[in-house]
Amino acid sequence: MLDLNKDVKFIKGVGPARAKLLNTLGIFTLEDLITYFPRDYEDRGKPRSIAELEDGEEALIEAICTSKIMEKRIRKNMVIYKLSVRDETGICQITWFNQKYLKNRFSVGQTYKFYGKVKKRIRIY
Numbered sequence: 001m002l003d004l005n006k007d008v009k010f011i012k013g014v015g016p017a018r019a020k021l022l023n024t025l026g027i028f029t030l031e032d033l034i035t036y037f038p039r040d041y042e043d044r045g046k047p048r049s050i051a052e053l054e055d056g057e058e059a060l061i062e063a064i065c066t067s068k069i070m071e072k073r074i075r076k077n078m079v080i081y082k083l084s085v086r087d088e089t090g091i092c093q094i095t096w097f098n099q100k101y102l103k104n105r106f107s108v109g110q111t112y113k114f115y116g117k118v119k120k121r122i123r124i125y
Contacts, residue, residue, distance in 0.1 A: 004031035051089035
């Protein structure tokens with residue numbers, strides 16, 4: 001049976017240096033370690049629809065690629081890649097900076113999941 005009051009320095013793989021780092025986080029026992037939760041948590045489990053997205057939030061969407069990725073060089077060391085996607089509730093544009101490996105990664109008509117920060121812009125035609 002495990003002793004939850006066991007000092008972290010006696011846990012396999014935790015040496016004196018690691019124990020000192022854990023102590024600075026307020027983790028002194030095995031119980032402290034297994035009940036320690038990160039300061040921030042990203043929920044990437046449930047995709048949301050494009051229509052539900054709020055400005056400034058981080059969210060996961062599942063959408064169909066509607067165009068090839070567009071590349072725009074804005075200065076010597078800065079390239080912007082944009083991809084248009086849609087789901088049954090709306091359309092949006094996904095933007096990456098300096099991610100050249102994405103150039104040939106997406107196929108029109110395929111469904112992908114995207115996670116990132118939402119920035120709403122209203123277009124007036």
